[in-house]
Each structure stands twice: as C-alpha cells, then as structure tokens.
Amino acid sequence: RxxxxxxPGPFNxxxxxxxxxxxxxxxxxxxxxxxxxxxxxxxxxLLMSVYSSGNEDGRFTAQLNRASQYISxxxxxxxxxxxxxxxxxxxxxxxxTSYGKLTFGQGTILTVHP
Amino acid sequence: xxxxxxxxxxxxxxxxxxxxxxxxxNLNHDAMYWYRQDPGQGLRLIYYSQIVNDFQKGxxxxxxxxSREKKESFPLTVTSAQKNPTAFYLCASRQIGTxxxxxxxxxxxLTVT
Numbered sequence: 001r002x003x004x005x006x007x008p009g010p011f012n013x014x015x016x017x018x019x020x021x022x023x024x025x026x027x028x029x030x031x032x033x034x035x036x037x038x039x040x041x042x043x044x045x046l047l048m049s050v051y052s053s054g055n056e057d058g059r060f061t062a063q064l065n066r067a068s069q070y071i072s073x074x075x076x077x078x079x080x081x082x083x084x085x086x087x088x089x090x091x092x093x094x095x096x097t098s099y100g101k102l103t104f105g106q107g108t109i110l111t112v113h114p
Numbered sequence: 115x116x117x118x119x120x121x122x123x124x125x126x127x128x129x130x131x132x133x134x135x136x137x138x139x140n141l142n143h144d145a146m147y148w149y150r151q152d153p154g155q156g157l158r159l160i161y162y163s164q165i166v167n168d169f170q171k172g173x174x175x176x177x178x179x180x181s182r183e184k185k186e187s188f189p190l191t192v193t194s195a196q197k198n199p200t201a202f203y204l205c206a207s208r209q210i211g212t213x214x215x216x217x218x219x220x221x222x223x224l225t226v227t
Contacts, residue, residue, distance in 0.1 A: 006156075020156060034215050043204055043218040044157070051213075074181075087156060089216070100145050100164040101172065106156035 001026045002074065004090045006105035010023045013112055017078045023088030024070045031093035033071045035062055037084045044087055045074075078112045085109050115139045120205050120219035127199075127226050135222045137192045137205035147206040147216065148186035150174060157204060162187055164210060194222065199226045 006023045013019050025033075033050035045058065050071050054063040061074040071088055085107040092101040122132045125135045135181075139146065145164045149157040158210050161174030163182040177196025182188055188207075194201045206216040 003217060024190050036216075041202075043221050044216075045218070046215045048217060100162055101159065101170070102147065102162075103159060103173075104149070104157040110166070 001046065003103045004088060004105040005025065006086075006088055008107050008108060010109035010111060013078055013110070015078055015080060015112055015114055017112070018071055018074065018076050019078060020074045020090075021110075022041075022070050022092075023087055023092040023105050024068075025091060026069070026080050027090070030064075030090045030092065030108075032102070033062075033064055034089040035060075035073050036087040036089060036104075039084050039088055047086070049097055058105060075110075078110075080112050080114065083110055083112045115126070117149045118205060118207055118217055118219035120222050122222060123220065125222055127224070130194045130227055131226075132194060133199075133226075135192065135194050135203055135224070135226065136206075137188045137190065137219060138184060139188075139207045139217075139219075141207055141209075141217060143207035143217070144185070145208050146182065147208075148172075148178070148180065148190045149204045149206065151202045155165045160190065162204075172194055179210070184186060191204075192226075199224060 035047040036044040037047045038044040050062040057075045066108045088105040100112045121136045147162040148160040161180040163169035179191045204221045205219045208214045208216045
C-alpha cells in the first residue's frame with residue numbers, strides 16, 4: 001500500500017458544483033496533514049492545513065478521519081479559477097526518525113468548466 | 115521579503131555530468147526538503163534535513179547527494195548515477211512542528227540530453 005494515495009481523477013465539473021477529494025494514508029501515527037494546490041508548471045502552494053476537528057476556509061472544507069485514515073477536501077460553489085491539481089501531504093511517525101518526512105499524494109486534477 | 119530561492123530556473127546538461135541545484139531560504143526554518151516531480155506525477159521526496167549537518171534519505175535518493183553546512187542552504191547534486199535526471203526539482207522548507215506547512219521555491223527544470 002502506498003504511504004499516501006489520491007484518486008488522480010481527472011474531475012471535470014461545471015461552475016457552481018460541489019466536488020470532494022479524498023486522500024488515504026497508511027501510517028496511523030501521522031500527525032500533520034495539508035492540502036496544496038498546484039497550477040501547471042508552478043510550485044505547489046498551501047491551500048489549507050487539516051486540523052483534527054475539521055476546518056473551513058471560505059468555500060473550502062478539510063476533514064480528517066483517523067479511524068479510516070483519510071483526509072478530505074470539499075470545494076463548494078466551484079469557480080473556473082479552482083482548476084488545478086490538488087495534492088495532499090502527510091508526515092511520518094510523530095517522534096520517530098521519519099517525523100520530518102512529508103509525503104505527497106500523486107495529486108487530483110480538477111477542471112471547472114463554464 | 116522572506117522566501118526560498120532556487121537557481122537557476124532552467125538548467126541544461128549533457129549526460130554524464132554532475133550538476134548542483136541551489137536552494138537558499140531566509141525564513142529561519144530548521145527543515146529543508148528536495149522533491150522531484152515528473153510530468154503528470156506527484157512530488158517524490160529525494161532528501162530532507164531537519165538540522166544543520168544532518169539529513170535523511172527520502173524515497174528516491176539514489177543518484178543524488180546533498181549537504182547542509184548552513185541553516186539557510188541545502189544544495190542538491192544530481193550525479194551521473196541518476197538514470198533519469200530530467201525533471202522538475204522543488205526545494206521546500208518548514209519550521210519544525212506538527213502544523214507547520216512546507217514553503218516552496220519556484221523550482222528548477224533540469225534537462226539532461
């Protein structure tokens with residue numbers, strides 16, 4: 001099983017749609033979770049951190065399910081500008097030698113069309 | 115302005131040559147990372163360092179070497195032993211801490227022919 005796994009998509013949705021991505025991770029001791037957005041041929045940029053209780057930032061909601069070992073990202077009222085690749089990131093064992101290791105999923109491609 | 119600087123943006127080399135990619139940060143971050151990205155793929159971890167004079171192999175360290183002599187700098191050498199070196203290389207840094215995210219440089223596109 002891969003350390004971090006995402007559905008690569010692509011997801012093609014109309015403007016205004018709600019879309020959700022999941023990201024599963026294999027290390028039950030992981031403590032840090034993030035969602036990044038990457039535009040074509042650019043560096044990834046932080047979209048949001050994922051907190052244990054879940055968190056929201058405008059149209060974006062991130063959730064963590066420790067029991068099933070996945071994080072999710074929900075985008076409401078999709079805009080054309082949301083078209084990008086969305087990457088999840090998970091760290092290694094808290095307190096272990098791999099604590100600083102941050103592993104990316106392969107990314108989910110989202111295209112929002114008019 | 116604080117940030118991470120990678121240079122050069124584009125780099126071309128002949129097969130068999132070693133090449134060093136520069137990464138400098140002025141964010142006073144403890145940890146630094148090198149990732150590789152191939153077209154249509156996610157980011158794969160090459161090496162990371164959490165403290166000066168110490169670093170750990172990532173998932174694809176073969177054919178690469180790093181050094182961390184200063185907190186601000188984490189250069190990556192792509193050696194001739196790396197079989198498929200053409201890729202987009204991204205350097206990142208973060209403060210040590212559970213909720214500290216990665217901050218990325220603009221990346222270096224390396225083409226080896």
